[in-house]
Amino acid sequence: MPQYKLTYFDGRGRAEVTRLLFAVAGVNFQDNRIGVSIPPQPSQLPIWLDMKPNTPFGQLPLLEFDGKLIAQSHAIERYLAREFGLYGEGNYEMALTDMWIDSFEELISPIIQYNFGPGGDTEKAEQKKKYLETTLPTYFKKLETDLGNNSSGYLVGKGLTVGDLYVLKHNEWVMVSFGEEGQMAVKKYPNVQAHIKRISALPKVAAWLEKRPQNKF
Ligand SMILES: N[C@@H](CCC(=O)N[C@@H](CS)C(=O)NCC(=O)O)C(=O)O
Incomplete structure (x- = not known):
C-alpha cells in the first residue's frame, strides 16, 4: 500500500470526504494539516501564502503518494474511491x-x-x-x-x-x-x-x- 499524504488546512472542509474514505477503507494516511485554520487567522496566513505558489492551482487539498501528486478534491476522492472499491460496481x-x-x-x-x-x-x-x-x-x-x-x-x-x-x-x-x-x-x-x-x-x-x-x- 502506498504511503499517502493528504495536505489541507486544519479543518474538515474539502478534505473530509477523503479522510472518511481512508477511514472506511482502513488505510493509514498522513493527515498533513498545515497549521492554518478555516477560515485562517491573520497570523497564520503567511504559512499558506508561502506554500500557495508551489501548489498546482494555488489551492488545497493535495494528495501525494509514490512520487505522484493529485490536486482537486473530487479527483482525489474519485481516485481513492476507485482504489478502495467505494465507487460502485x-x-x-x-x-x-x-x-x-x-x-x-x-x-x-x-x-x-x-x-x-x-x-x-x-x-x-x-x-x-x-x-x-x-x-x-x-x-x-x-x-x-x-x-x-x-x-x-x-x-x-x-x-x-x-x-x-x-x-x-x-x-x-x-x-x-x-x-x-x-x-x-x-x-x-x-x-x-x-x-x-x-x-x-x-x-x-x-x-x-x-x-x-x-x-x-
Ligand atoms: N476545486 C477545488 C477547490 C479547492 C479550494 O477552494 N480550496 C480552498 C480551501 S477549501 C483553498 O485552497 N483556499 C485557499 C486559497 O484559495 O488561497 C477543489 O475541489 O479542490
Whole structure:
C-alpha cells in the first residue's frame, strides 16, 4: 500500500470526504494539516501564502503518494474511491456515484460562499433563504427518492460508496451553517435522515467521527 499524504488546512472542509474514505477503507494516511485554520487567522496566513505558489492551482487539498501528486478534491476522492472499491460496481453505478459527487458539489459550493464569501447581513439572509427553500429541495427530492428505492440501504448499488459519505458530509455543512433552520429543512426528508444515522453508525465511520480533530468547519 502506498504511503499517502493528504495536505489541507486544519479543518474538515474539502478534505473530509477523503479522510472518511481512508477511514472506511482502513488505510493509514498522513493527515498533513498545515497549521492554518478555516477560515485562517491573520497570523497564520503567511504559512499558506508561502506554500500557495508551489501548489498546482494555488489551492488545497493535495494528495501525494509514490512520487505522484493529485490536486482537486473530487479527483482525489474519485481516485481513492476507485482504489478502495467505494465507487460502485460497473460503469452505470460509477456514473451514478459521479452524479452524486457533482450534485453535492452544487450543494456545498453555495454553502462555502455563504460562510466565507462576501456580503452583509441582508445578502446572507437572502442566500440562506434561497439555499434552504430552493437549492436544497432541488437535490434532496431526488436523494430522498433514490434512497427510498434502493433496498440495500446505500445510495448507489449494493454497497457503501463515496456518495454515502457525501450525504454525511453535506449534513455537517448544513448543521454548522444554518443550525436549527437547517435542521428543519432536512427533517422533511426522512429517508435522508435515516441514511445519515445509519452511515454515521458504521463502525469505521463512527470511529473516525470520534477520533478526528474537532474543528468548526
Ligand atoms: N476545486 C477545488 C477547490 C479547492 C479550494 O477552494 N480550496 C480552498 C480551501 S477549501 C483553498 O485552497 N483556499 C485557499 C486559497 O484559495 O488561497 C477543489 O475541489 O479542490
